[in-house]
Amino acid sequence: xxxxTQAQTEISVVxxxxxxxxxxxxxxDTTYYLFWYKQPPSGELVFLIRRNSFDEQxxxxxxxxxxxxxxxxxxxxxxxASQVVDSAVYFCALSAPHGSSNTGKLIFGQGTTLQVKx
Amino acid sequence: GAGxxxxxxxxxxxxxxxxxxxxxxxxxxxxxxxxxxxLGQGPEFLTxxxxxxxxxxxxLPSDRFFAERxxxxxxxxxxxxxxxxxxxxxLCASSLGLAVNYEQYFGPGTRLTVT
Numbered sequence: 001x002x003x004x005t006q007a008q009t010e011i012s013v014v015x016x017x018x019x020x021x022x023x024x025x026x027x028x029d030t031t032y033y034l035f036w037y038k039q040p041p042s043g044e045l046v047f048l049i050r051r052n053s054f055d056e057q058x059x060x061x062x063x064x065x066x067x068x069x070x071x072x073x074x075x076x077x078x079x080x081a082s083q084v085v086d087s088a089v090y091f092c093a094l095s096a097p098h099g100s101s102n103t104g105k106l107i108f109g110q111g112t113t114l115q116v117k118x
Numbered sequence: 119g120a121g122x123x124x125x126x127x128x129x130x131x132x133x134x135x136x137x138x139x140x141x142x143x144x145x146x147x148x149x150x151x152x153x154x155x156x157l158g159q160g161p162e163f164l165t166x167x168x169x170x171x172x173x174x175x176x177x178l179p180s181d182r183f184f185a186e187r188x189x190x191x192x193x194x195x196x197x198x199x200x201x202x203x204x205x206x207x208x209l210c211a212s213s214l215g216l217a218v219n220y221e222q223y224f225g226p227g228t229r230l231t232v233t
């Protein structure tokens with residue numbers, strides 16, 4: 001079975017603080033993909049990043065960075081120098097490639113609500 | 119270009135009524151997914167289409183739920199004899215292809231409240 005766990009339900013930080021959102025996943029597939037989505041109050045899920053299971057290089061995009069560690073089945077997301085506009089619910093998700101029983105569909109964690117206070 | 123659109127954005131139904139939720143995917147996107155998001159939870163997969171073919175409906179919670187995409191573009195999710203537990207946000211997503219090399223783009227969702 002595939003599962004994504006986001007243990008942090010809510011996080012509150014003050015603007016300019018760094019914050020890390022944790023994501024732990026379970027899968028029996030050897031090839032899989034991991035995602036992060038942002039859901040602002042408007043409700044629309046916004047794609048942030050996709051990583052495949054063979055690429056463990058960390059990635060940085062502006063203030064965002066992702067740490068993928070296969071050994072611990074984790075795909076954590078760090079926001080550096082947080083801003084009020086970062087306030088949203090963040091979802092980690094998992095998917096298996098074409099040909100498996102979970103083709104295409106995303107398995108989401110329960111989400112972490114991030115509140116950035118001015 | 120235009121993103122995924124969904125209508126209506128909000129729907130209130132009395133228990134027992136039938137509802138139809140519409141999704142207009144991004145033009146040219148082959149794959150279309152429906153997810154259900156209960157309050158405070160992550161989205162859960164319902165069904166997906168590749169063009170007009172419904173390739174997976176394993177997530178539909180009961181036979182009261184039915185989805186179609188007859189011409190391979192617009193899709194409709196129908197819920198018959200709505201129950202209170204059907205109250206949720208229904209999200210539609212589309213992608214260029216079926217494989218996960220293509221990210222899914224989500225619409226704003228339809229918030230269904232069953233009273």
